[in-house]
Amino acid sequence: MEIFNKTIGVLEEALNIRSEKNRVIASNIANQDTPGYRAKELNFRDSLKSAADPDSPTLSMTQTNASHLGLRPAGQEPLQPVEIPGTSKRLDGNSVDPEMEMAKLAENQILYNASIQFISDRFKQLQTAITEGR
Amino acid sequence: MDLDASFMISASGLDAQKARLDVISSNLANVDSTRTPEGGPYRRKDVVFSSKPVAETFNQVLTGVDQSGQGVQVTDIVTDTRPFKQVYQPQHPDADSAGFVSYPNVNAIEEMVNMISASRSYEANVTAFNATKNMALKALEIGK
Numbered sequence: 001m002e003i004f005n006k007t008i009g010v011l012e013e014a015l016n017i018r019s020e021k022n023r024v025i026a027s028n029i030a031n032q033d034t035p036g037y038r039a040k041e042l043n044f045r046d047s048l049k050s051a052a053d054p055d056s057p058t059l060s061m062t063q064t065n066a067s068h069l070g071l072r073p074a075g076q077e078p079l080q081p082v083e084i085p086g087t088s089k090r091l092d093g094n095s096v097d098p099e100m101e102m103a104k105l106a107e108n109q110i111l112y113n114a115s116i117q118f119i120s121d122r123f124k125q126l127q128t129a130i131t132e133g134r
Numbered sequence: 135m136d137l138d139a140s141f142m143i144s145a146s147g148l149d150a151q152k153a154r155l156d157v158i159s160s161n162l163a164n165v166d167s168t169r170t171p172e173g174g175p176y177r178r179k180d181v182v183f184s185s186k187p188v189a190e191t192f193n194q195v196l197t198g199v200d201q202s203g204q205g206v207q208v209t210d211i212v213t214d215t216r217p218f219k220q221v222y223q224p225q226h227p228d229a230d231s232a233g234f235v236s237y238p239n240v241n242a243i244e245e246m247v248n249m250i251s252a253s254r255s256y257e258a259n260v261t262a263f264n265a266t267k268n269m270a271l272k273a274l275e276i277g278k
Contacts, residue, residue, distance in 0.1 A: 015273070019136040022269060026140045026262045027185075027204040030147030033154075033255055034183040034206055098258060109265045116272050123277050 018112040035092040040081035140266040146205030147259035176238040178214035
């Protein structure tokens, strides 16, 4: 029986992507006054879709390289931030929209917390099964 | 954990905005300084920001993956080359032969606007830092 089944694998990947996304948003906020800086984002939808794909290497915990500490399965490319399309409205060529970044920051944080909640609940279920419901 | 990089990015933003505020304070304090160690009236100064990759994290060294998070740094402090303000004050010790005194090319209104902009950017970085901190704390609750 698979105790640590796919739920935890998907949620773990979701947490990884959420924290990467947080990093990209923090970059945008830190560079909101840097001339010529282009705002970036992670294409989150596609990566979560591939993580939830049953054939995806994300779900299997194979480790083919000794230097990997289970952070990310071998052969899977890490997400790269891409520039947000659209032209800058500012004279200095900076395309960061501070309001949008703050909204994304809050949204990302709430969804990160939600994933944590799901993982915790999953562990509670396992605990219930282990203790036979007592 | 990627949150380490987020902390460093927000910290670099706080650092850069603070440096900017230092320069603005200097400009405002010297709005009427007609003498400087370099000679002549005070010249307005401005900071130059540029993005830079954050310092290597443990994860980057281990996996060789460039996390490409961009922090910010102050690369230069430049002086403003706009002309000085000329004020007719013949009794002033720094007045020229025609009676005009060169005052610094600092515009107090411009500095106040920059100050508010720097202050808001600083706050935005604090918010991002707190968001990251709350995420890290929340992750510690897994399994509780």
